[in-house]
Amino acid sequence: MKVAKLDYEHLSERYIWLNHPDVFKHMNISYPITMTDINSWYNRVVNNTNRIDLVFIENDEIVSMTGLTNIDLENGLIEFYIMVNPFHQGKGFGLKSTEYTINYCFANYNIRKIYLYTNSLNNRANNLYLKLGFKHEGTLRKHKFKNGEYLDRNIFGLLKEDWKNQKYFNVNINLNI
Numbered sequence: 392m393k394v395a396k397l398d399y400e401h402l403s404e405r406y407i408w409l410n411h412p413d414v415f416k417h418m419n420i421s422y423p424i425t426m427t428d429i430n431s432w433y434n435r436v437v438n439n440t441n442r443i444d445l446v447f448i449e450n451d452e453i454v455s456m457t458g459l460t461n462i463d464l465e466n467g468l469i470e471f472y473i474m475v476n477p478f479h480q481g482k483g484f485g486l487k488s489t490e491y492t493i494n495y496c497f498a499n500y501n502i503r504k505i506y507l508y509t510n511s512l513n514n515r516a517n518n519l520y521l522k523l524g525f526k527h528e529g530t531l532r533k534h535k536f537k538n539g540e541y542l543d544r545n546i547f548g549l550l551k552e553d554w555k556n557q558k559y560f561n562v563n564i565n566l567n568i
Contacts, residue, residue, distance in 0.1 A: 392447045392448060392449050392454070392484070392487060392488070392491075393447070393448040393449075394445055394446070394447055394448075394491065395445065395446050395448065396443065396444065396445060396446075397433075397444035397445060397446050397456065397458075398446075399433065401446050401453060401456070402426075402429050402430065402433055403426070404446075404453050404476075405429055405456065405474075406424060406425075406426050406429045408456075408474055408476060408477060409424045409429070409474075410422070410423055410424055411477040412477075413477040413480060414474055414475075414477050417509075417510055417513045417516065419510070419535050419537065440462075441460070441461060441462045441463075442458060442459060442460040442461070442462060443458065443459050443462075444456065444457075444458040445457050445458065445488075445492060447484065447487070447488040447491070449479075449484065452476070452479075453476060454475065454476045454479045454482075454484040454488070455473060455474065455475045455476060455479075455484045455485060455488040456473070456474045457471070457472065457473045457474075457488050457489065457491075457492040458471070458472045458473075459471060459492065459496055459500075459505075460472065462500065462502075463502075464500070464501055464502065467501065467502045467503035467504060468502060468503070468504050468505075468506060469496055469500060469502050469504075469505050469506075470505075470506055470507060470508075471489075471492065471493070471496070471505050471506070471507045472507065473485060473488065473489055473492075473516075475488075485519060486519060486522075486523075489519065489523060490523065490559040491564065493505060493523065493549065493554060493559070494559065494560070494561045494562070494564045495564050497551055497554050497562075498561070498562040498563075498564050499564075502551070503550060503551050504548050504549065504550050504551065505525075505548070505549045505554075506528075506546065506547065506548045506549075507520065507525070507546075507547050507548075508531075508544050508545065508546055508547075509544070509545045509547065510535070510537075510542050510543070510544060510545075511530060511542065511543035511544065511545050512542065517545060517547075520547045520549075521547075523549070523557065523559070524549055524553050524554060524556070524557045525547040525548060525549045526547065526548055526549070526550075526553070527545060527546075527547055528546045528547060528548045529545075529546045530543050530544070530545055530546070531543065531544040531545075531546065
C-alpha cells in the first residue's frame with residue numbers, strides 16, 4: 392500500500408464514505424454530510440499542527456484513511472481514528488493501515504500512549520483494537536445520541552511499552568510528505 396497525506400483531491404472520496412451507511416453508522420457526526428461540510432472541515436484542519444491525516448492507496452484506489460489528532464506532546468498522548476473504504480471492508484486494509492499508523496506514531500512522535508473511542512456496538516473495531524494490543528480502558532455510558540437513542544462509547548489505549556511487544560512493532564517507518 393502507498394501512504395500519502397490527506398489532500399484536497401481526496402475529499403470527494405471522504406464525502407462518499409462518510410455518507411455510506413456502513414461508515415456513517417459508526418460515526419458521531421450529523422447526517423447527511425455535504426461537500427461544503429467536508430471542504431469546511433478540511434480548511435479548518437489542513438494547517439493544524441496538532442494532527443496528521445493519511446490516506447492509504449492500493450491499486451490506485453483509496454482503501455482507508457487514518458488520522459492522529461489532538462497531538463499532545465506535553466502529556467505524550469495522541470488520538471487515533473480510521474475509516475475503511477466501504478467497498479473494501481473485511482479485506483485487511485483496516486488492520487494494515489492501523490498497524491502502519493501506530494508504528495509511524497510511536498516511531499516519530501515523543502508520545503507514550505495512543506487512545507481512541509468507539510461506539511460500543513462496533514464489534515469489528517473493538518475486536519481489531521484488542522487484537523492490536525489496545526486495552527479497553529472504560530465505557531462512557533449513554534454518551535452519544537444517535538438515531539433516537541443514547542449510545543455507549545468505549546475508550547481504548549495503547550501504551551508505548553505494550554506496542555513494543557506486538558508482532559507488528561516496527562520503528563523503521565517514515566513518511567516523506
